[in-house]
Amino acid sequence: MDKKIIQELIDRYVSVSFDVNKKAESLIKGQIEEDLTVDQHYIIRYIQNSKECTSSELAEAFDVNKSAITAIINRLADRGLIERTRDEKDRRVVYLTLSDKGIDLHHKTQEKVHLLVESFITQFDESEITAFINTYEKLAQILTTMKKEEVGE
Amino acid sequence: MDKKIIQELIDRYVSVSFDVNKKAESLIKGQIEEDLTVDQHYIIRYIQNSKECTSSELAEAFDVNKSAITAIINRLADRGLIERTRDEKDRRVVYLTLSDKGIDLHHKTQEKVHLLVESFITQFDESEITAFINTYEKLAQILTTMKKEEVGE
């Protein structure tokens, strides 16, 4: 690729990803802020979609230290949305699950987020948005590989 | 579009955008964290690319309250990276500019971020990444419109 074109693509990417992230986060927040922070929503979503979720797994998925996860889980557990249960075999590990209250709240916030995402996704042709998401997923794969290589140094 | 396809696209979008954001932010942080936080980098970048930048403008662009901007600017000004100058005509407004030190640091961090973005952008065909960024920019436009409509309620 031509150097100049690459530079231009980089600038456009940096600008647009910043812009979309800020605005999307702000819109999601507007939908769910009475119930959960955006991070809390994603944590709950992750637990709901995962079998036998642990703090370590969340820390890995969210790219933060385990102590940051403990803090978030504490807040959610204090509100009775999440339950901790120790593994009987290996008593170091703690499994995280949603309480009934947590599941209900997740359904509520998830629906709001889905409606929001639907409202902008449906403004594209199916072919365009499908191609977009395909490339986005490739990018996710590349970044995951880069993260792993970074750690392996 | 078919309901089922839409639901699938929404799920994929939510997952992949979460994933890319977390990983990209973490990679950027890894590059610049000795010098600036990621937010500070974006603030400095915005000021550098803007003529006569004000707190209000930043609050608008970053979708946060003005007091959040004041806090960030205070930290950067304390380090001598940003200067405040009052408008002589309208003495309420304060223009934000980078000091020489701030400009130098911006160049340094910007280069690191560019190299990082380049390293994953160049893993795509030019046609694919161009189409991706084009759609991404359309999405930014849609979200901007949605934000404005939200405010106008």
Added chain:
DNA sequence: ATCATATAGTTAAACGCGTGAATAGTTTAA
């Protein structure tokens, strides 16, 4: 010209989330 209203920015308190270091408790392996 004055006075109410609007605007730009700041401050302060409180909260959520992040890091890094220290700690407790529990395997695991030499």
Added chain:
DNA sequence: TTAAACTATTCACGCGTTTAACTATATGAT
């Protein structure tokens, strides 16, 4: 059995955010 490794937590501290109150300045209707 003892040392090393691992899971999770706590603590101290910093950054970024919101809300509410405040300062200072500008504007506009009367």
